[in-house]
Amino acid sequence: MATLYINLFLKVFLIFTPFFVISAFLSLTKDDSLAERRRIAVKISLAVAISCFVLFFFGTYIFALFGITLDAFRIGAGAVLFLSAVSMIQGKATVSPQTSREDVAVVPLAIPITVGPGTIGVMLVLGADLVTLGEKFVAGLALLSAVVVLGGLLLIAGRLEKVLGQQGLTILTKLTGLFVSAIAAQIFFTGLKNFLA
Structure with a gap:
């Protein structure tokens, strides 16, 4: 179970593309105060947690509904x-600063920057893959840990920018992209192998 926890935590954390999210967060909140940035970071974490847990726990019903x-x-x-x-990896994933002052926490920072189409797909697959209650509990704990660590990084994003x-x-975003591409290839070829079997 400890191996499963570490494996899922690292996988989910990397799929969140944390360093790209930090870059986008800094870009979209550059004119905000420290208190406002903290408020936005907490709101992003909550939105990511809620959306991921819904996808993780109700993914099987979504598959059944659409017959996929x-x-x-x-x-x-x-x-x-x-x-x-x-x-x-190519550096094409960029975010333009907002000209209006609407809240950017849920859209676009939580969805689709953190929880994009790829993350949604992985959450649905993970939820359907893990069948026992123990596995689901460990996966839920790993998911929650990944969200908490991401939230912590967003809270200290200003300091990270000064250091890095x-x-x-x-x-770091490009390195994360390499790991994410490996995870994507594994998911794709597992599906292809089972589909052709």
């Missing part, structure tokens, strides 16, 4: 996640 097989969804989710990873610089964040 798990392996077909693995192939689709893997392909979408891979495209997102390629965008990060924008170039450092860009490099």
Whole structure:
């Protein structure tokens, strides 16, 4: 169970693309005060947690409703996640600062920047893959831990920018993209193998 927890925590945390999220957060909140940034960081964490837990626990019902097989969804989710990873590696995943002062916490920072199509696909697949109550509990704990760590990083985003610089964040985003592409390939080929079996 400890191995499952660590494995799922790392997988979910990387799929959140934390360093790209931090870059987007800094860009979209550059004119906000420290207190406002903290409020937005907490709101992002809550929105990400709620959306991910809903997808994780109700994914099987969504599959049943639309008549989609798990392996077909693995192939689709893997392909979408891979495209997102390629965008990060190439540096094309960028966010333009908002000109209006609407709240950016839920849209676009939580959805679709943190919980994008690839993340949604992975949450649905994970929820359908893990069947026992013990596995679901461990996965829920790993998911919650990943959200808490992401929220913590957003709370200290200003300090991270000073230490790493924008170039450092860009490099970490590209490295994250490499790991995400490997996760995407594994999901895709697992789906393809099972689909063709």
